[in-house]
Amino acid sequence: xxxxxxxxxxxxxxxxxxxxxxxxxxxxxxxxxxxxxxxxxxxxxxxxxxxxxxxxxxxxxxxxxxxxxxxxxxxxxxxxxxxxxxxxxxxxxxxxxxxxxxxxxxxxxxxxxxxxxxxxxxxxxxxxxxxxxxxxxxxxxxxxxxxxxxxxxxxxxxxxxxxxxxxxxxxxxxxxxxxxxxxxxxxxxxxxxxxxxxxxxxxxxxxxxxxxxxxxxxxxxxxxxxxxxxxxxxxxxxxxxxxxxxxxxxxxxxxxxxxxxxxxxxxxxxxxxxxxxxxxxxxxxxxxxxxxxxxxxxxxxxxxxxxxxxxxxxxxxxxxxxxxxxxxxxxxxxxxxxxxxxxxxxxxxxxxxxxxxxxxxxxxxxxxxxxxxxxxxxxxxxxxxxxxxxxxxxxxxxxxxxxxxxxxxxxxxxxxxxxxxxxxxxxxxxxxxxxxxxxxxxxxxxxxxxxxxxxxxxxxxxxxxxxxxxxxxxxxxxxxxxxxxxxxxxxxxxxxxxxxxxxxxxxxxxxxxxxxxxxxxxxxxxxxxxxxxxxxxxxxxx
Ligand code: VG1
Ligand code: CO
Numbered sequence: 437x438x439x440x441x442x443x444x445x446x447x448x449x450x451x452x453x454x455x456x457x458x459x460x461x462x463x464x465x466x467x468x469x470x471x472x473x474x475x476x477x478x479x480x481x482x483x484x485x486x487x488x489x490x491x492x493x494x495x496x497x498x499x500x501x502x503x504x505x506x507x508x509x510x511x512x513x514x515x516x517x518x519x520x521x522x523x524x525x526x527x528x529x530x531x532x533x534x535x536x537x538x539x540x541x542x543x544x545x546x547x548x549x550x551x552x553x554x555x556x557x558x559x560x561x562x563x564x565x566x567x568x569x570x571x572x573x574x575x576x577x578x579x580x581x582x583x584x585x586x587x588x589x590x591x592x593x594x595x596x597x598x599x600x601x602x603x604x605x606x607x608x609x610x611x612x613x614x615x616x617x618x619x620x621x622x623x624x625x626x627x628x629x630x631x632x633x634x635x636x637x638x639x640x641x642x643x644x645x646x647x648x649x650x651x652x653x654x655x656x657x658x659x660x661x662x663x664x665x666x667x668x669x670x671x672x673x674x675x676x677x678x679x680x681x682x683x684x685x686x687x688x689x690x691x692x693x694x695x696x697x698x699x700x701x702x703x704x705x706x707x708x709x710x711x712x713x714x715x716x717x718x719x720x721x722x723x724x725x726x727x728x729x730x731x732x733x734x735x736x737x738x739x740x741x742x743x744x745x746x747x748x749x750x751x752x753x754x755x756x757x758x759x760x761x762x763x764x765x766x767x768x769x770x771x772x773x774x775x776x777x778x779x780x781x782x783x784x785x786x787x788x789x790x791x792x793x794x795x796x797x798x799x800x801x802x803x804x805x806x807x808x809x810x811x812x813x814x815x816x817x818x819x820x821x822x823x824x825x826x827x828x829x830x831x832x833x834x835x836x837x838x839x840x841x842x843x844x845x846x847x848x849x850x851x852x853x854x855x856x857x858x859x860x861x862x863x864x865x866x867x868x869x870x871x872x873x874x875x876x877x878x879x880x881x882x883x884x885x886x887x888x889x890x891x892x893x894x895x896x897x898x899x900x901x902x903x904x905x906x907x908x909x910x911x912x913x914x915x916x917x918x919x920x921x922x923x924x925x926x927x928x929x930x931x932x933x934x935x936x937x938x939x940x941x942x943x944x945x946x947x948x949x950x951x952x953x954x955x956x957x958x959x960x961x962x963x964x965x966x967x968x969x970x971x972x973x974x975x976x977x978x
Contacts, residue, residue, distance in 0.1 A: 437592045443467040449475070449582035451575040453780040453922035455561025457547045457807035459495050459816070462925075463558045467588065469501055473543070474588035475581035477512040477561045479574060482540040485515030489563075490532045491525025491616060492545025493651040493714035495552030496678040497881055498615045499523045501560065503595040505543050510609040511589035514540075517609065519598045520616035523950055524676065526651045526715030528804070528812035529568035529620040535808065540565055541688065544715035549686035550925065553679035557925050567808025568785035572901060575782075594728050617658045624659055624815065627745035627807055628822045634665050636825040642670075644693045645817065646710040649681035655715065655814050657950060664821075673738075685712050685799055687719035687813075688978045689726060707824065707831060711813035716781075717801040718813035722831020728948075728978075730760035730847050730935075733797030735838050736767045736819055739797060743822040745807065755785050756780070757905055758917045758933040761798040762845040769842070778892050779903040781921065787810050787898035797926040799849060799933065837946070843939040846951040850974035851921075852930040852965065860920055860928035863968045867906045867918055874908060879958045882910040890917075908962065913937050916959045930969070932959050949977075 437775050446465070449456055449472050456472055460492065463469055475847040490505050490523050492498040502523035518533055518644075525533065527544055536541045540810035541564050547557035562570045570578070596604035604611045619827035638645065643666045660666040672695075673681065684691045687710035699708040699721040708721035720727040737753050740746035753763050753771030767774035773792055777783035781804070785794040788806045797803040800809035803819075820831070827834060843944035874887035914936040921929035934955045938944060943951070959965070966972050 437590050439590055440587050442587050443471055445583050445585045450579045455559050457557055457559040457923055457925055459612045459925050460554055460558050469504055471582055471585050471590045472560055473505055473508050475578045475585055478581050479577045480497045480541060484513045486540035487516045487537045488514045489518045489530055489542035491520035491530050494524045494676045496554055497558050497685055498545050501545050504603040506595040507591040510591040510606040514609055518612045518614055520524055520614055521601055522599055524616045526655060528716055529616055529812040532620055532623055534563055535567040548714050549712040551684050565790055566785055566809050568889050571782050610804035617654050621658050623820055627816045628743050632825040633821045637665050642705040643706040644698060644708045645671045646692055647671055647674045648710060649677040649686040650713045651676055652687040652715040652814055653712040665938045672954035687712055687717055691977055692719055696721055696726055699877050700777040709817040715813050716811040718816040719801055725832040725835060728847050729801045730762050730799050733803050734766050737763050737795050739823045743819055751791055752791045752793040754784050754796040757796040760845040760935045762849040765842045781811055786894055790896045839944045840941045843937055844944045845937050846948045847935045848948055848952055849978045851976045852971050853975040854927040854971045857928045859969050860930050880954050885911045914955055918963055934959055
């Protein structure tokens with residue numbers, strides 16, 4: 437039976453960069469989850485009997501919300517839900533399923549790289565029929581509905597169990613529980629030359645993949661160990677846990693320090709990689725080198741043609757605005773389009789759908805292609821492996837030859853976490869107020885050539901996004917970008933993105949901290965970071 441339950445709106449259900457993210461106790465408030473899901477269903481208003489994909493990264497509270505989503509889907513007229521076994525689906529696997537099965541959309545449960553557990557973070561995101569995150573016009577319509585909601589619909593019977601694969605029903609709706617890995621692993625096998633990668637691994641090339649106790653464990657184990665023959669144990673921390681083993685599933689130098697340490701040993705593995713909570717991010721580490729995500733994007737774009745799926749070349753590239761301009765140089769050389777979008781994968785969807793770009797990426801360890809409409813951690817690892825299998829060079833050699841061909845873009849992102857929201861907003865406002873007078877000003881040896889608050893007009897549907905981050909560009913192309921995170925759940929996080937191009941190969945081995953030292957100090961004085969927040973050092977540098 438379908439029940440209509442009266443509810444009261446919450447005023448804080450505005451989706452951020454990637455869906456609604458809050459702490460678990462916040463989500464556990466009465467009807468908080470139900471309200472948001474009903475607002476989604478009311479907004480997307482798909483025709484009766486459509487298919488909906490449901491799954492998440494397996495963090496604490498995942499199964500409870502999967503069960504609620506199944507019951508609410510049945511009460512909102514869906515004909516079928518496709519659910520990952522145990523409620524598990526990595527974000528890219530969910531995107532693939534939506535596309536492959538012609539679903540109307542998907543509910544993706546994740547707070548990505550943020551810690552999980554009873555006091556940790558949780559998140560709910562809606563993906564549209566192309567498999568990608570709902571664009572701004574849909575997320576703002578969802579937000580509007582959440583502020584006026586009066587009731588939600590739910591099927592009174594409990595959700596059928598979803599711990600075992602098979603078909604069940606709830607009312608007239610079919611609940612199809614699937615193996616979360618199989619379709620995704622098959623897709624990877626279509627894109628890449630598994631034979632060549634298998635030969636590389638069989639020749640003694642050692643791989644280490646750190647799944648950080650998050651969702652990619654089963655995917656990486658199936659693909660790397662079972663299908664590509666990597667030794668058992670190549671995938672570490674491969675068992676997904678509700679609290680990610682107490683860790684922080686963010687593949688960066690701080691939280692993936694163990695992996696990096698392994699790869700810095702002379703007798704360590706040849707190739708290291710890690711992914712995040714929901715499997716859409718990637719960190720690539722070669723022996724003796726940590727690959728900066730913006731460089732990884734550029735190298736993948738330059739070498740993608742070595743993998744079967746991209747052998748005819750790529751149509752174009754897109755990067756988020758704060759991502760370094762390294763990939764633009766590759767696009768220029770290849771004679772293909774390069775697009776600069778606001779932060780968040782939702783802005784790539786139209787470009788991918790229109791065939792304007794094949795490869796996209798963000799500085800935040802996200803890379804992907806037109807195979808799905810999300811960034812994809814395991815995909816990036818496999819494209820790297822395919823390139824290595826073709827080039828027979830080390831990761832370090834590939835990066836260094838990329839720098840000597842295209843020049844090196846030194847890059848760092850400095851995060852100041854959990855700062856007071858008013859102070860963070862004041863800092864941004866002050867920067868915006870000073871933008872008009874910035875051009876022509878000299879700071880140390882650098883002169884500002886232009887400064888703006890980034891806005892983006894989507895070339896496909898003409899939609900406009902404003903206020904996407906303050907950019908200060910210096911003559912010579914060095915940049916400082918300031919923006920506030922849209923994924924945090926406590927206070928505000930200020931992200932400061934710093935980059936400088938260096939064409940002289942003799943200077944490519946410099947330490948990024950040194951190469952960027954002057955810009956880092958300018959970033960503090962122009963942004964008044966210390967003055968306004970009291971912080972003299974960032975919490976994390978990526
Ligand atoms: C961050 C990253 C952004 C990424 C987003 C979602 O957003 O900077 O590049 O798309 O997270 O990634 P923000 O607004 O906090 O800077 V994930 O892996 O958290 O879904
Ligand atoms: Co993620």
